[in-house]
Amino acid sequence: MPVPRRRPGVRRGEDVRRLRDLLRAALLAHRFPEGALPSETDLMSAYGATRAAVREALAMLRSEGLIERLPGVGTHVMADPPRTEMDEALGVTRGPMYAVTTPPRVLDRSTVPAPVTLAEALGVEPGTPVLRLEYVAMTEGLPSAVATNYVVHPEAQRLLATSFHGHWYQLMADAGVVLGESEFVIDCVPADAGTAELLGLAAGAPLLAVEQTITDPGGRVIDVAFLRIRPDRFRFVCRATASGLL
Amino acid sequence: MPVPRRRPGVRRGEDVRRLRDLLRAALLAHRFPEGALPSETDLMSAYGATRAAVREALAMLRSEGLIERLPGVGTHVMADPPRTEMDEALGVTRGPMYAVTTPPRVLDRSTVPAPVTLAEALGVEPGTPVLRLEYVAMTEGLPSAVATNYVVHPEAQRLLATSFHGHWYQLMADAGVVLGESEFVIDCVPADAGTAELLGLAAGAPLLAVEQTITDPGGRVIDVAFLRIRPDRFRFVCRATASGLL
Numbered sequence: 001m002p003v004p005r006r007r008p009g010v011r012r013g014e015d016v017r018r019l020r021d022l023l024r025a026a027l028l029a030h031r032f033p034e035g036a037l038p039s040e041t042d043l044m045s046a047y048g049a050t051r052a053a054v055r056e057a058l059a060m061l062r063s064e065g066l067i068e069r070l071p072g073v074g075t076h077v078m079a080d081p082p083r084t085e086m087d088e089a090l091g092v093t094r095g096p097m098y099a100v101t102t103p104p105r106v107l108d109r110s111t112v113p114a115p116v117t118l119a120e121a122l123g124v125e126p127g128t129p130v131l132r133l134e135y136v137a138m139t140e141g142l143p144s145a146v147a148t149n150y151v152v153h154p155e156a157q158r159l160l161a162t163s164f165h166g167h168w169y170q171l172m173a174d175a176g177v178v179l180g181e182s183e184f185v186i187d188c189v190p191a192d193a194g195t196a197e198l199l200g201l202a203a204g205a206p207l208l209a210v211e212q213t214i215t216d217p218g219g220r221v222i223d224v225a226f227l228r229i230r231p232d233r234f235r236f237v238c239r240a241t242a243s244g245l246l
Numbered sequence: 247m248p249v250p251r252r253r254p255g256v257r258r259g260e261d262v263r264r265l266r267d268l269l270r271a272a273l274l275a276h277r278f279p280e281g282a283l284p285s286e287t288d289l290m291s292a293y294g295a296t297r298a299a300v301r302e303a304l305a306m307l308r309s310e311g312l313i314e315r316l317p318g319v320g321t322h323v324m325a326d327p328p329r330t331e332m333d334e335a336l337g338v339t340r341g342p343m344y345a346v347t348t349p350p351r352v353l354d355r356s357t358v359p360a361p362v363t364l365a366e367a368l369g370v371e372p373g374t375p376v377l378r379l380e381y382v383a384m385t386e387g388l389p390s391a392v393a394t395n396y397v398v399h400p401e402a403q404r405l406l407a408t409s410f411h412g413h414w415y416q417l418m419a420d421a422g423v424v425l426g427e428s429e430f431v432i433d434c435v436p437a438d439a440g441t442a443e444l445l446g447l448a449a450g451a452p453l454l455a456v457e458q459t460i461t462d463p464g465g466r467v468i469d470v471a472f473l474r475i476r477p478d479r480f481r482f483v484c485r486a487t488a489s490g491l492l
Contacts, residue, residue: 013440014353018378018394020438021472025457026363028431047361060438083431086332092486107260115293117272132264148264181492183485185274185329187477188434188452192266192306194259206434206452209477211271226267231433231455238484238491239429240338245484245491246427 012053019049020057027066027077028235035077037067065232079232086238086245090182091169091214102138103165107146107198109133114150121213122152123221131156135164136198143199144233149225155216180217184210186236195228206231258299265295266303273312273323274481281323283313311478325478332484332491336428337415337460348384349411353392353444355379360396367459368398369467377402381410382444389445390479395471401462426463430456432482441474452477 023043026032038046043054058075061067069075088095109131116126124130130150137145147168151159155177162175172179189209196203208229216222239246269289272278284292289300304321307313315321334341355377362372370376376396383391393414397405401423408421418425435455442449454475462468485492 013438014380017438017440018380021394022361022364024435025367025470025472028457029363029367031363031366048359064435081433086484087486087491090484090486090491092488092490113294115268117275117277118268120277121271121275134260134264148267179488181485181487183483186432186454186482186484187327188454189310189477190450190452192259192263194263204436204450206436208432208434211274224271226271231435236432237429238332238336238432239427240333240336241427242338242425244338245333245336 012050015049015053016056016060019047019053020060022047023057024061024064024066027061028079028081030080032077035080037075037077039074081231081233081235083235083237086184086236089236090184091172091179092182094169097167097169101166102141104135104137104168105143106164107134107136108148109160111156118150118224121221121224122150124152129153131160133159133164137168139233142233143230145227145229146195146198147225147227149223151223152221155222177222178217180215180219182215183213185212186210189228191228199228199230201230208234208236258296261295261299262302262306265293265299266306268293269303270307270310270312273307274325274327276326278323281326283321283323285320327477327479327481329481329483332430332482335482336430337418337425338428340415343413343415347412348387350381350383350414351389352410353380353382354394355406357402358396364396364470367467367470368396370398375399377406379405379410383414385479388479389476391473391475392441392444393471393473395469397469398467401468423468424463426461426465428461429459431458432456435474437474445474445476447476454480454482 040051040054044051062069066079067075068078087093088097111129112132113127114122114124114130119126119128130152132150134148136143158175158177162171164171187209188206191201191203191205191207193203208231210227212225213221214223286297286300290297308315312325313321314324333339334343357375358378359373360368360370360376365372365374376398378396380394382389404421404423408417410417433455434452437447437449437451437453439449442451454477456473458471459467460469
């Protein structure tokens with residue numbers, strides 16, 4: 001029985017997308033020794049792909065900032081985003097993130113009246129003064145995320161009186177602000193022009209977007225934050241078994 | 247002491263970005279009754295913003311597909327992505343996702359030789375035949391994600407012999423394939439042209455990207471999957487206390 005014919009363009013698009021996915025996973029998992037990708041010819045044979053498909057897949061990875069291609073030199077991995085465990089990202093476990101030594105670039109540290117929807121999220125009356133603490137998180141000297149935190153009083157005063165020289169959770173700990181529950185809602189957004197400039201990206205580049213809510217140990221909301229994260233500098237890892245999250 | 251002067255464009259960009267973040271969070275949290283946003287004038291007064299900033303922030307939300315603006319009708323919320331708890335997303339807990347009744351649109355169900363990097367991830371010899379099962383997940387009749395699964399044998403045969411009419415984890419359960427550990431690595435990517443077409447989006451639109459690894463109860467990898475998810479149709483939620491992930 002003849003195989004049903006398909007539009008060649010569709011078929012080729014699928015091949016490119018699948019090849020891109022496999023190469024993307026492989027390079028992020030350090031499966032190419034010394035971050036050097038095989039030649040186009042070797043990739044064609046290893047992945048059963050045409051030269052055109054290999055080139056298109058590599059072009060996609062290049063546009064994501066994951067690889068660089070230099071004539072005569074080859075194709076090299078340019079990004080190595082650490083995998084951050086979710087419990088560490090949420091701030092309940094100390095991990096490698098605490099090793100951050102580059103101080104954040106603080107953009108704003110001002111007191112603003114909470115608009116009604118933010119007030120609802122923070123559990124305060126509309127118009128209540130809250131601290132807006134906004135910064136660019138730096139990883140090894142490079143901007144990795146923009147975070148806008150809205151913090152209620154009295155925790156806000158304690159944060160203001162404390163030197164912010166490392167990670168956000170370090171600031172909280174240094175200020176004696178104890179975290180009760182931490183929640184992430186994770187999605188993604190296109191970078192607006194301002195965020196793109198702060199993070200050294202082109203406008204429209206995809207960013208991980210996190211809405212974080214932190215309570216004190218009594219369940220009172222003390223911080224609502226909006227994070228915009230470069231995916232080539234940060235990835236979240238989460239795992240579970242039938243017994244629950246690990 | 248005079249306040250340092252800043253470029254007005256930068257200042258305005260920050261205002262717009264912050265307003266966008268607050269409005270985005272508010273509409274996704276159903277804080278606007280009946281999904282109707284206040285008028286521009288009311289937003290200006292509620293958020294202390296200029297009309298230009300309100301319009302720019304709304305334009306950003308519109309370009310994300312989150313709102314629609316109709317002259318004489320107003321501004322309405324157009325997206326209501328469910329928040330999926332991470333343990334359910336990972337497949338270890340049964341939740342609302344299992345209520346999915348729209349069958350997936352299967353794109354590919356074929357046996358392919360595992361290229362070397364995929365073989366390493368699956369823990370098999372390069373060239374080992376694996377099942378590539380690729381589909382578009384549908385939510386209420388609309389495409390929400392593209393998933394490419396690579397499944398080893400003998401689990402692959404069991405999945406092939408089973409009707410795929412609901413959610414992926416339902417398929418696994420129906421096929422008698424027991425999940426041991428499930429891992430997500432979460433980042434985001436721009437939609438390539440093919441994925442964009444499958445999901446009804448413009449090319450370049452940001453998508454959540456998940457690399458999933460599923461093992462059997464003995465720790466043997468049985469499935470490596472690449473998921474591309476529309477953020478306006480799906481969001482991940484994760485929370486923790488000092489005792490660990492919840």
